[in-house]
Structure formats: structure tokens, C-alpha cells
Amino acid sequence: MPHTHQSISTNGPTNGIGHLPVSRRQALGLSVASLLAPLGLCAEQLKQQQRSCILVWLAGAPSQMETWDPKPDTKNGGPTQAIKTTLPGVSIAEHWPKLAKSLGDVAIIRSIVGNEAAHARGTYHLHTGRRMGGPEKHPNFGSVVAGELGDPNSDLPNFVSIGKTLSSGFLGVNVAPFIVNRAGSLPANVATPLPSPQVSRRLALLAAQDAELSDAGAAALVQEHRVLYERARRLMTSPKLKSFKLDSEPEARQLAYGKNRFGQGLLVARRLIESGVPFVEVSKGGWDMHNRLFTRIKTAAAEVDRAVAALLRDLKQRGLLERTLVIVAGEFGRTPKVNTKTPAPGRDHWAKSFGMLMAGAGIRGGSVLGKTSNNGQEVVDRAVSVEDVFQTICRAMKIDADKELFTPGGRPLKIVDGGQAIGEILS
Amino acid sequence: MPRLTALLACAMLCLCSTNTLAQTKKTTRVRKSTRKAKPAPRAIKLPPLKTVADKQKFLSAIRNSMPVRRAGSNLRYTSYDLDRSLEYRVGRDRSYAPLIDDERFVRRVHLDLVGRPPSIAEINTFVADKTSSKRPKLIDRLLATEPYARKWARYWKDVIFFEATANRNRTNPQALENWLTKQFKTGTPWDKIVAELVSAMPVRDKEKKKDKNDWSQKTGQNNFVLAYENKPPLLAAQTARLFMGISIQCAECHDHPFDNWKREQFHELAAFFSGGKYYMPNLDDPSKKTEMQPKFLLGEKPPIKLTIHQRRVAIAAYLVYNQDNYWFARSFVNRIWNELVGDGFYAIDSLGPDQECLHPSVVNRIAAVFRYRNFDPRWVFRLLMNSKAYQRDIQTIDDEEDRFTAVRPMRLNSDQVKASVLRLTGPERNIGTAIDRAFRHDPSTPQRDIEGTVQQALFLMNNPTLQNKLKSGQLKKRLLAIKQPRRLITQLYLAILARRPTDSEFTRGRKHLQDVTNRSEAIDDLLWVLVNSTEFLTKR
Numbered sequence: 013m014p015h016t017h018q019s020i021s022t023n024g025p026t027n028g029i030g031h032l033p034v035s036r037r038q039a040l041g042l043s044v045a046s047l048l049a050p051l052g053l054c055a056e057q058l059k060q061q062q063r064s065c066i067l068v069w070l071a072g073a074p075s076q077m078e079t080w081d082p083k084p085d086t087k088n089g090g091p092t093q094a095i096k097t098t099l100p101g102v103s104i105a106e107h108w109p110k111l112a113k114s115l116g117d118v119a120i121i122r123s124i125v126g127n128e129a130a131h132a133r134g135t136y137h138l139h140t141g142r143r144m145g146g147p148e149k150h151p152n153f154g155s156v157v158a159g160e161l162g163d164p165n166s167d168l169p170n171f172v173s174i175g176k177t178l179s180s181g182f183l184g185v186n187v188a189p190f191i192v193n194r195a196g197s198l199p200a201n202v203a204t205p206l207p208s209p210q211v212s213r214r215l216a217l218l219a220a221q222d223a224e225l226s227d228a229g230a231a232a233l234v235q236e237h238r239v240l241y242e243r244a245r246r247l248m249t250s251p252k253l254k255s256f257k258l259d260s261e262p263e264a265r266q267l268a269y270g271k272n273r274f275g276q277g278l279l280v281a282r283r284l285i286e287s288g289v290p291f292v293e294v295s296k297g298g299w300d301m302h303n304r305l306f307t308r309i310k311t312a313a314a315e316v317d318r319a320v321a322a323l324l325r326d327l328k329q330r331g332l333l334e335r336t337l338v339i340v341a342g343e344f345g346r347t348p349k350v351n352t353k354t355p356a357p358g359r360d361h362w363a364k365s366f367g368m369l370m371a372g373a374g375i376r377g378g379s380v381l382g383k384t385s386n387n388g389q390e391v392v393d394r395a396v397s398v399e400d401v402f403q404t405i406c407r408a409m410k411i412d413a414d415k416e417l418f419t420p421g422g423r424p425l426k427i428v429d430g431g432q433a434i435g436e437i438l439s
Numbered sequence: 440m441p442r443l444t445a446l447l448a449c450a451m452l453c454l455c456s457t458n459t460l461a462q463t464k465k466t467t468r469v470r471k472s473t474r475k476a477k478p479a480p481r482a483i484k485l486p487p488l489k490t491v492a493d494k495q496k497f498l499s500a501i502r503n504s505m506p507v508r509r510a511g512s513n514l515r516y517t518s519y520d521l522d523r524s525l526e527y528r529v530g531r532d533r534s535y536a537p538l539i540d541d542e543r544f545v546r547r548v549h550l551d552l553v554g555r556p557p558s559i560a561e562i563n564t565f566v567a568d569k570t571s572s573k574r575p576k577l578i579d580r581l582l583a584t585e586p587y588a589r590k591w592a593r594y595w596k597d598v599i600f601f602e603a604t605a606n607r608n609r610t611n612p613q614a615l616e617n618w619l620t621k622q623f624k625t626g627t628p629w630d631k632i633v634a635e636l637v638s639a640m641p642v643r644d645k646e647k648k649k650d651k652n653d654w655s656q657k658t659g660q661n662n663f664v665l666a667y668e669n670k671p672p673l674l675a676a677q678t679a680r681l682f683m684g685i686s687i688q689c690a691e692c693h694d695h696p697f698d699n700w701k702r703e704q705f706h707e708l709a710a711f712f713s714g715g716k717y718y719m720p721n722l723d724d725p726s727k728k729t730e731m732q733p734k735f736l737l738g739e740k741p742p743i744k745l746t747i748h749q750r751r752v753a754i755a756a757y758l759v760y761n762q763d764n765y766w767f768a769r770s771f772v773n774r775i776w777n778e779l780v781g782d783g784f785y786a787i788d789s790l791g792p793d794q795e796c797l798h799p800s801v802v803n804r805i806a807a808v809f810r811y812r813n814f815d816p817r818w819v820f821r822l823l824m825n826s827k828a829y830q831r832d833i834q835t836i837d838d839e840e841d842r843f844t845a846v847r848p849m850r851l852n853s854d855q856v857k858a859s860v861l862r863l864t865g866p867e868r869n870i871g872t873a874i875d876r877a878f879r880h881d882p883s884t885p886q887r888d889i890e891g892t893v894q895q896a897l898f899l900m901n902n903p904t905l906q907n908k909l910k911s912g913q914l915k916k917r918l919l920a921i922k923q924p925r926r927l928i929t930q931l932y933l934a935i936l937a938r939r940p941t942d943s944e945f946t947r948g949r950k951h952l953q954d955v956t957n958r959s960e961a962i963d964d965l966l967w968v969l970v971n972s973t974e975f976l977t978k979r
Contacts, residue, residue: 241900
């Protein structure tokens with residue numbers, strides 16, 4: 013392959029990376045669908061069918077008994093009460109009154125049996141579908157979705173995370189999460205004071221400058237640099253940038269989501285999904301409640317309850333819910349037994365029985381999967397694994413879980429290894 | 440007392456050295472041979488080893504009695520020997536990249552040893568120097584500086600803290616950095632540094648106990664242990680990973696999926712870091728657990744019951760002063776090699792007993808001599824940096840068999856980027872923190888896996904503070920005052936990329952200065968282009 017000396021996007025945003033040579037790693041990381049997309053093949057079709065996903069990540073691991081699987085009036089249940097929901101016979105913890113009314117669109121899983129009860133490892137498992145360890149750095153599932161469903165020519169990144177998250181692992185920069193620290197304002201450094209022709213002039217010079225280094229033995233680095241600048245330029249000039257901002261959202265809607273970091277984050281997530289971003293993660297920390305659980309849960313849950321319920325309603329009203337999968341999860345659960353920590357008790361790490369919510373695209377709303385014993389210490393019905401959950405997500409997202417992705421070393425790895433999709437909660 | 444200490448040290452050492460199986464059968468575990476080992480005299484009582492001074496004294500007694508250290512103390516191994524054996528292994532008929540010129544060399548060496556590019560004056564002096572020994576001299580000179588010590592202290596601080604799990608208030612990374620800087624500055628041998636980190640047993644200050652976050656983290660060497668919350672399983676995993684290059688974490692929960700590590704081995708290692716009894720949890724039934732006795736990875740175990748302080752000293756001794764533990768010296772060599780040439784002989788922190796190491800005879804040899812050379816970190820730098828293996832030109836390396844035929848072009852780390860940017864802008868706190876945030880990566884990531892991000896590009900393209908400083912800073916003023924295009928462009932390239940422009944770069948620059956009517960704007964363009972070039976962020 014000759015060294016490419018053509019300038020970076022001097023014609024403006026339409027000159028996508030599809031025209032640039034594709035490196036080995038990029039080629040391996042991209043799906044056939046996304047390679048065909050830039051050629052104009054079925055792009056429109058892809059767009060209509062395209063599913064997207066919002067992951068609400070409750071970092072620190074929320075307690076299953078204070079969320080979707082309360083055990084009122086039992087010793088392990090603690091002081092948490094249950095409330096009725098729109099589903100007959102189904103109760104959830106009292107801290108979630110708004111979601112209790114939206115369960116018609118939601119599937120509750122109560123019977124995940126996980127393997128990891130340490131934060132880093134649980135976060136890794138629930139973000140990649142793989143256990144941590146070994147030589148490979150597995151990709152964040154958001155990166156997998158970005159690669160499988162994202163438009164490589166898109167102005168916006170195909171994976172946006174509001175708050176930090178795991179890297180794209182061996183899938184590389186093309187599908188790396190674009191991390192936004194503050195929801196509601198433009199990402200840092202996207203504005204340039206320079207007139208567009210001057211930026212183009214500089215980029216043309218830059219391409220020539222980089223060609224020197226490429227010839228001198230750093231072709232791979234230069235190629236990667238070029239892709240990054242291409243993306244940066246497209247983002248800077250994109251009309252879709254306004255998706256990151258909230259000023260056009262009516263005050264009432266902003267209030268409905270909650271005027272806090274998390275609520276505004278979810279509202280931005282909806283706007284990004286609307287603009288075609290296939291995967292958005294919004295995280296909310298503070299769930300590692302080893303102590304003072306029963307007071308801390310109140311404020312934390314209220315914020316998330318309000319925002320997620322508003323999100324589901326908003327997506328539904330816009331007709332986006334049927335193509336958008338919403339997941340609410342953390343890295344594992346918490347010990348059914350209440351501990352004796354001071355100044356007030358809480359629950360510790362526990363991976364043997366925990367839950368999550370899924371709603372929207374491909375999900376059978378109003379379903380409840382699995383059951384735990386009265387003391388909450390074991391799953392007594394329909395135990396599912398984390399791998400099962402990922403198979404289910406793939407089905408809901410219309411992604412082939414058996415497809416093999418290649419590591420830089422050429423090792424093929426299936427998108428999900430093992431597990432079976434949970435048919436009961438899929439529509 | 441000192442005599443007793445030495446005696447006991449010998450007793451411990453005996454334990455280490457009865458174990459010779461690793462030399463003959465490298466990958467099998469050695470439990471059998473330990474069973475045959477003579478029972479140590481039961482009457483031995485170790486000193487309590489509670490203070491840092493006692494620990495140091497005890498460890499140095501063991502150190503001084505290490506026979507292997509004395510045996511090889513006059514062994515010769517030079518950069519020439521290194522190149523010869525490496526080229527023999529890689530293949531003499533392969534095509535090797537040519538050696539770099541002086542400008543490239545001076546930048547590379549500065550970035551590697553002192554973490555910043557050279558100044559224009561430093562480049563000019565070096566290039567003008569006609570003596571043939573100027574390269575080794577420059578290496579020696581930089582190795583003697585404070586910035587060398589600081590750079591590598593920061594490297595190890597980042598290595599230790601990148602995966603740290605502890606609450607920030609209970610650690611003091613800066614204290615660790617300062618302590619390490621002092622060690623690297625004075626040339627403390629690597630074994631002593633690691634022994635002190637691993638044997639640390641932070642004790643809470645009685646008077647300050649009210650302050651719940653006081654864990655003696657001000658004592659720099661306590662911070663490895665504190666970074667991992669003083670927790671046995673974390674310390675076991677990290678000791679193996681950071682100081683042996685071995686990935687054993689997975690074995691905490693199950694027999695290692697890829698390697699031959701067993702769960703028991705992991706928990707036996709963890710038991711060294713435990714205060715009292717240590718139990719391996721039963722994953723199927725949380726009500727059951729198995730008590731584990733401390734035992735090192737090659738099967739070495741202490742002959743008598745030890746207190747928590749003594750256990751820490753014991754693990755340090757088994758790790759560092761154990762002639763069978765070739766992993767210890769080798770992992771340091773491999774890490775430095777990885778940092779300097781962009782590739783190691785194996786992944787720096789994920790080796791398993793069954794995993795492949797490229798050209799083992801070469802790296803094992805360097806590791807062995809490193810031990811004979813008193814574990815002197817500077818010796819490793821000198822050996823490698825004076826070799827052709829280090830001084831070769833860059834080449835994109837895709838295949839394993841091409842490794843070491845050229846140097847891999849490497850992304851600068853956040854400190855190096857910061858130093859490169861701030862010398863153009865002058866000190867600017869905002870820029871510093873933005874760079875830290877955007878460019879930080881795990882220093883244990885293999886070079887070939889480190890990637891840039893869109894945010895980095897956006898920062899260099901548009902960050903308002905940076906752009907203003909480039910537009911109206913000292914460098915710009917200096918450039919504006921230069922009338923002659925060739926001098927202007929030369930100064931520009933020297934200031935930003937630390938080298939003179941090539942002919943085509945000069946032609947292009949001059950054309951731009953002619954084409955753009957506003958001269959100041961033309962210079963702004965050129966400044967921007969070089970700051971945004973791949974080369975600015977690359978060690979070539």
C-alpha cells in the first residue's frame with residue numbers, strides 16, 4: 013500500500029474515513045455492515061432498523077433488595093418496604109415509585125448469578141461479558157455495538173459515555189468511548205475561533221507533515237493520528253453537536269428528568285440516540301453502600317427513579333423506545349444479610365443473586381424473570397448468568413453474538429462466549 | 440545481636456537455596472522438593488522485625504550472604520555482547536534498521552531518561568561535539584541527574600497506582616514518588632527498593648489515630664502496601680504482577696484459565712501478607728474455608744511460625760534474594776526494555792509459567808548479570824542505551840519475528856507530552872491538568888496497544904489557553920523577529936520537534952510563508968501544524 017499523502021478532509025465533513033485506507037486493526041474491528049455502509053449500500057435501510065442502547069450504570073453495585081427484589085418482613089429484608097406496581101402481583105422496593113408505574117415497558121431480571129464480587133472485576137464482567145484476566149483486553153460492549161451498528165462516517169462518536177467507563181480494548185480507537193464529563197454542554201475543545209478555510213489550510217499542511225513521519229517508519233501511528241483528526245474535524249463542524257446541549261429542551265422536560273448531573277445526562281443520552289449514536293452510557297456512582305445504606309438509598313434512588321422513568325416516557329412518546337434498549341445495571345448485588353457496620357448498617361459485596369432492568373427494543377415489557385429464596389441468599393428459579401444477559405442484549409440489539417472479532421494477535425473471539433438468550437423476556 | 444541476625448538470615452537463606460528445581464525444570468512447581476528439604480532448626484527465634492531499620496538490617500544480612508552475588512561479581516557483559524547475542528537470536532541475515540543520527544539520538548535519550556525533549560542549546564552542543572564517545576557520555580550525564588531519578592520514580596509510582604484500589608485519602612502517591620526519586624538518585628539497588636516496598640507494614644500512628652485517614656502514608660515506602668489496602672489477596676496479585684511480571688490474579692478464584700497456576704498457590708502467597716490466620720474462601724459454600732500457610736510460588740516456605748512483620752520480611756526475601764526466582768530480575772529488565780525500545784521479550788505484567796518468552800537466552804542473561812551488577816538500575820539503562828538495539832531507527836513492527844530489528848515508534852506518555860507542550864507555552868496549570876487527564880494511560884500497557892483519542896486531538900487543535908499561548912508566547916515573538924525564512928523554519932522545527940527540517944519541510948514552510956499574506960498568521964499555522972503533528976507526540 014503506498015503511503016497516502018492526500019490531505020485530511022480539506023473538502024469539509026463529507027470526506028469520511030471510508031475513503032482512507034483501512035489498517036489491519038480497523039478492518040478487523042469493523043463489521044461487514046459498517047464497511048458496506050460508506051459505499052451507500054442500504055445505508056438508509058440500516059438506519060431504520062438500527063437499534064440503539066442506553067446503559068444506565070449504577071456504579072458501586074446497587075442492592076437487589078432495595079431495588080427490584082425487596083424482601084419486606086424478613087430478617088434479611090431490613091427496613092425496606094415493597095410497593096405495588098402496574099404489574100399485578102409484582103412489587104419492587106419502595107424507593108422506586110415512578111418506575112413502579114412504568115413497568116409495563118420493563119423486564120425485571122431477579123436471578124442473575126454472577127462470579128465477581130470486586131468492583132473492578134464486576135465492572136469488567138458486566139461491561140464486556142468476560143471475566144477479567146488473561147492476555148486480552150476485552151472491548152467494552154458499547155464499543156462492540158459501536159462497531160457493529162455504528163455508521164463509520166458518522167459525525168458523532170458511535171459510543172458516548174457520560175462519566176468514565178471501560179476502554180474499547182482490542183477493538184481500538186475507532187470505537188473507543190467518547191467520554192463527556194459534564195452533561196448539557198459542548199464537549200471540551202470542540203469550538204475553534206478560526207474560520208473554516210484556515211482550519212482546512214492547516215490540516216492540509218498537517219497531512220504533508222505527517223507523511224514525512226509515515227515514510228520514516230511510523231506509518232501505523234500516522235494512520236491512526238489521521239483517523240483521529242478526521243473524526244475530530246467532523247465532530248467540530250457537525251450540526252449534530254447540538255445534541256450535547258440542552259438549551260433547546262423545554263424547562264418542564266429538564267425538570268422531569270431532574271436538574272442534576274445524572275438526570276441531565278439521561279436527557280443528553282436521549283438526544284444523542286435521536287441523532288443516531290448507537291450506544292450511550294450514563295453512569296451514576298455512590299451505590300457501594302457498605303454502611304448507612306437505608307438512608308443513602310433514598311436520595312440515590314429518587315434521582316435515578318425520576319430520571320429513568322422520564323427517559324422511558326420520553327422515548328416512548330417519540331417512538332424511539334421500540335428501537336432503543338434501556339438497561340439499568342450495576343456490577344453485582346449486595347449481601348442479603350445486613351451487616352453491622354457503623355454508624356449505620358449496610359450491605360457488602362455479593363454476586364450470587366442480583367438483578368437488573370431492561371426495557372424497550374426487543375424486550376417483552378411487563379415480564380419478571382427468576383426468583384430468589386425468602387432470605388435472598390440463593391436463586392431458586394430460573395438462574396441466569398452474566399453471559400446469558402449479554403446473549404439477551406445481543407438478541408435485543410439484533411447483533412450476532414456468535415460473530416468473531418479478531419484480536420490484534422489474530423485470535424478470534426466471539427462477541428459473547430457461552431450463555432443463552434433469555435427467551436422469556438424477549439419479544 | 441548483629442551476629443545472631445546474620446545467623447538467622449543464613450537459616451532463611453538456606454531455605455531459599457535448597458530449592459534448585461527451578462533451574463532444572465523451569466515450569467513445574469516445586470512442592471515435592473520442599474518436602475525433602477531438611478527441617479530447619481526449631482529453636483530459631485527471629486527478631487521481631489517491627490521497625491524499618493530492623494527489617495533493612497535483616498534483609499541486608501541475607502543480601503550479603505547470597506552466594507550467587509559474589510560468584511558472578513566480576514562477570515563482563517557489555518552492550519556489544521548484548522547486540523551480538525540478540526542478533527544471533529533474531530537472525531543475522533535479517534534486515535535491521537540503520538542507527539539514528541545525533542539529533543534523533545539526543546531527543547530519544549532525553550525523553551527516555553529525563554522525560555522531556557532537549558533544548559535547542561542541548562541539541563546544538565551535542566551535534567557539534569566531535570568526540571566519538573559522546574553518546575555514552577550523554578547517557579552517563581543524564582543518568583546522574585535529579586530529573587532522571589524523578590522520571591523513573593514517577594513511572595513506578597504510576598505503575599503501582601494505576602490499578603490501586605485504596606481510598607485516596609489513605610495513600611500518598613507523592614510521598615512514594617519522592618522516596619523513589621531519592622532511591623534512584625542515590626543509586627539504591629532495585630532489590631533493596633522492592634524489598635522495602637513489599638516488607639512495609641504501615642502502622643497507624645497512635646497519637647494521630649483519631650484522624651482516621653492517617654495510615655503512615657507519609658512514609659513513602661508504605662504506599663505500595665497502602666495502594667492495595669494492605670489486603671493479602673491484592674498484595675499477592677500485585678507483588679507477582681509488578682515485581683515478577685507474572686499474572687496470577689485469576690487464580691484467586693479458580694485455577695488459572697491460561698496458565699498453570701493453582702488457586703492454592705495464589706492463596707499461599709497471599710498468606711504472607713496476612714496478620715493472623717489466612718483462609719482461602721470456598722467459592723461454592725461461603726461457610727467453609729481452608730486455612731492456608733504462607734508458601735512462595737516456587738514452594739519455599741518459612742520453617743517456623745512468623746508474626747505479620749516477619750512474614751512481610753520473609754516474602755520480600757523469597758521474592759528478591761532467591762536464586763531460583765529468576766522472574767524478579769528479569770521482569771525489571773523486561774519492563775525497562777519495553778519502555779526504551781517499545782517491545783519487551785514478553786508482556787510486561789502478564790507472564791505465566793507456561794507462556795512464551797521471546798529469545799529467552801538473551802533476556803535471562805541480562806537478568807542474571809543485572810543481579811551480579813548489584814541490581815543497579817543504571818547498569819540496565821547503560822547496557823541497553825549504548826546498544827544498537829536501542830539506537831536503531833524506528834519501524835512499524837507487526838510481526839513478532841521483526842521484533843528488535845528496529846525500534847518501535849512510541850507514543851509519549853502524559854508527562855512527556857506535558858513537558859513538550861509547556862516548554863512552548865511556559866508554565867500553565869490549566870494546560871498541565873488537561874494533558875494529565877487526556878493523555879494518561881496505564882504504563883503497563885504494551886506500547887503497541889496504546890492509542891490516541893479524539894479528545895487528545897481536540898485538545899491540541901483547539902484548547903483556547905494553548906492556542907493563545909502559541910499565538911502570543913515567547914516562541915512566537917522570537918520567530919516573528921527572524922527575517923530569514925531558512926533560519927525561521929529551522930528554529931521552529933528545533934523548538935518543537937527537536938530537529939532540523941528536511942529539505943521538503945523547508946520548501947513547504949517557505950512556500951507557506953510566501954503564500955499567506957499575513958506573516959504572523961502564517962507562523963501561527965506552522966506552529967499549529969507541528970504541535971498537532973504525529974511526530975510531536977511520538978518518540979522516534
